[in-house]
Amino acid sequence: MAKFTKVCSKTLKLTIVKDVKMAKFTKVCSKNEIEEGKGKVVEVEGKKIAVLNHNGKFFAISNTCAHMQGPIGEGECNDGKVTCPWHGWEYELESGKNTFDENIKLDTYEVKIEGGDVLVNPKPKK
Numbered sequence: 001m002a003k004f005t006k007v008c009s010k011t012l013k014l015t016i017v018k019d020v021k022m023a024k025f026t027k028v029c030s031k032n033e034i035e036e037g038k039g040k041v042v043e044v045e046g047k048k049i050a051v052l053n054h055n056g057k058f059f060a061i062s063n064t065c066a067h068m069q070g071p072i073g074e075g076e077c078n079d080g081k082v083t084c085p086w087h088g089w090e091y092e093l094e095s096g097k098n099t100f101d102e103n104i105k106l107d108t109y110e111v112k113i114e115g116g117d118v119l120v121n122p123k124p125k126k
């Protein structure tokens with residue numbers, strides 16, 4: 001006398017699996033190509049992304065500063081932030097938030113290290 005109740009449809013299950021597979025990491029460089037405190041600009045799926053090495057941890061953030069489109073990848077990292085080389089605006093490496101006005105935020109991306117390689121998921125973090 002077991003009673004079965006429908007809990008989801010096959011269509012829903014397939015949709016979820018498809019979304020998980022969309023996280024596509026792309027190798028962008030080797031770890032040793034980026035000095036401590038510095039960055040490198042890479043292009044993935046048409047997006048210019050700054051990959052930065054801060055205390056041996058790698059971060060990926062939009063390369064385009066919200067002020068006047070300065071190159072974030074040419075900035076320097078300190079205290080969990082990167083400073084735009086043009087006029088000094090600072091952004092938190094984890095969140096992309098501007099340190100003067102948190103309503104201003106750059107896209108950030110997931111980074112994965114595999115062996116000596118740095119991989120970036122070009123889909124912006126939420």
Ligand code: FES
Pocket residue numbers: 065066067068069070071084085086087088089
């Ligand atoms: S362009 Fe980045 S601070 Fe001005």
